[in-house]
Amino acid sequence: MHGGNRLKLGLFGANCSSGRAVTKVPERWSGTWPDNLRLARMADEAGIDFMLPIGRWKGYGGETDYQGATLETITWATALLAATQRITCFGTVHAPLFHPIIAAKEIVTADHIGEGRFGLNIVVGWNEDEFEMFGVKQRDHEARYDYAQEWIDAIKLIWSDRAEFDFTGRYITLKAVRAEPKPYGGGRPIIMNAGASSTGQAFAVKNCDAFFMQASRVSVAETAGRVASVKELAQQHAREISVYTVGVITCRPTMREAEDYHHHCVVDQADWSAVDRLLAMRNITPQTVSPAEFAEQRRQFAHGNSGLPIIGDPDHVARQLIELSHAGLTGIAVSLVNYADELPYLRQEVLPRLVHAGLREEP
Ligand SMILES: Cc1cc2nc3c(=O)[nH]c(=O)nc-3n(C[C@H](O)[C@H](O)[C@H](O)COP(=O)(O)O)c2cc1C
Numbered sequence: 001m002h003g004g005n006r007l008k009l010g011l012f013g014a015n016c017s018s019g020r021a022v023t024k025v026p027e028r029w030s031g032t033w034p035d036n037l038r039l040a041r042m043a044d045e046a047g048i049d050f051m052l053p054i055g056r057w058k059g060y061g062g063e064t065d066y067q068g069a070t071l072e073t074i075t076w077a078t079a080l081l082a083a084t085q086r087i088t089c090f091g092t093v094h095a096p097l098f099h100p101i102i103a104a105k106e107i108v109t110a111d112h113i114g115e116g117r118f119g120l121n122i123v124v125g126w127n128e129d130e131f132e133m134f135g136v137k138q139r140d141h142e143a144r145y146d147y148a149q150e151w152i153d154a155i156k157l158i159w160s161d162r163a164e165f166d167f168t169g170r171y172i173t174l175k176a177v178r179a180e181p182k183p184y185g186g187g188r189p190i191i192m193n194a195g196a197s198s199t200g201q202a203f204a205v206k207n208c209d210a211f212f213m214q215a216s217r218v219s220v221a222e223t224a225g226r227v228a229s230v231k232e233l234a235q236q237h238a239r240e241i242s243v244y245t246v247g248v249i250t251c252r253p254t255m256r257e258a259e260d261y262h263h264h265c266v267v268d269q270a271d272w273s274a275v276d277r278l279l280a281m282r283n284i285t286p287q288t289v290s291p292a293e294f295a296e297q298r299r300q301f302a303h304g305n306s307g308l309p310i311i312g313d314p315d316h317v318a319r320q321l322i323e324l325s326h327a328g329l330t331g332i333a334v335s336l337v338n339y340a341d342e343l344p345y346l347r348q349e350v351l352p353r354l355v356h357a358g359l360r361e362e363p
Contacts, residue, residue: 001088008331010050020335047363055092062274081114090119104158227328242330248304318353
């Protein structure tokens with residue numbers, strides 16, 4: 001995340017069983033610790049810039065219990081940081097579920113272990129089922145971000161040079177706070193957010209270094225417009241923000257092989273019962289949307305729970321990534337059906353094309 005790659009690449013969702021592909025194929029991602037460790041070492045060696053986990057507390061059910069086994073993200077990142085040299089590992093932290101002092105301490109611990117390579121993804125939550133499991137009532141949408149604002153203000157103060165302080169907010173009250181050590185190297189961990197609403201976006205622009213948004217499926221020009229408007233909003237707040245997106249890559253030697261494998265995984269072998277649960281949690285059902293819209297949403301969610309599909313041979317995949325970079329994106333977090341099986345081919349075929357295009361350095 002801190003290196004010189006003009007187009008940064010990350011792996012998204014490897015801490016969860018099935019990763020992000022809602023599929024029954026037997027080679028789907030296990031999400032186990034040994035596989036995560038193997039993957040992180042491989043990614044580090046390949047020069048991949050970051051690993052972004054999903055903060056998920058409860059599986060979605062279906063035949064595969066999609067994302068039913070998940071490694072908690074701060075502990076996951078901490079252990080991976082200890083086992084790697086260069087890669088940034090994010091923790092995805094639900095602000096309403098983590099007391100700010102505990103979160104600040106855990107993050108600083110991870111940051112010291114990674115010598116500045118820990119990143120924080122702040123999420124405010126949306127999944128009612130998970131909050132019920134905790135016995136925590138979700139605030140209404142706007143109040144979630146009000147709370148997150150206090151939470152991150154408190155955390156930044158805890159990380160600051162302030163020796164001892166009280167914090168009295170609307171939601172959070174802290175007394176005589178002392179916290180050592182401070183973040184590694186006198187800075188602070190990189191902070192990201194991926195709010196899709198205008199409130200979420202405003203929160204990111206005000207508080208974060210990186211913002212993750214959906215790329216357009218219609219055109220690169222539309223993506224470029226979205227990136228420009230986020231950057232413009234940041235400028236209005238006298239801030240600069242890097243903009244990233246999310247993708248799902250299927251790369252094979254020929255276009256035909258890539259399309260066939262994609263179809264096999266997320267159409268023929270999709271875990272449709274899990275897809276329908278995922279959609280129902282977002283209130284997308286045959287009762288709430290048109291049949292055409294429902295079919296389209298099902299298709300999109302099966303292949304990676306949203307994210308730009310990038311399916312093709314190495315030339316095609318590299319070309320799409322180059323176009324995203326030209327649209328102004330700083331990077332992309334991608335998922336693969338089996339991250340560890342598929343990364344070596346990307347490394348061998350796609351990364352050199354990006355080096356050749358001047359977007360990445362040799363690992
Ligand atoms: C890259 C990315 C990562 C995300 N990670 C998580 C996550 O791990 N857990 C979670 O509950 N929500 C996650 N989200 C959801 C967002 O944080 C956010 O809640 C969602 O986009 C809705 O936006 P809003 O809060 O502005 O309405 C993620 C979204 C994106 C695009």
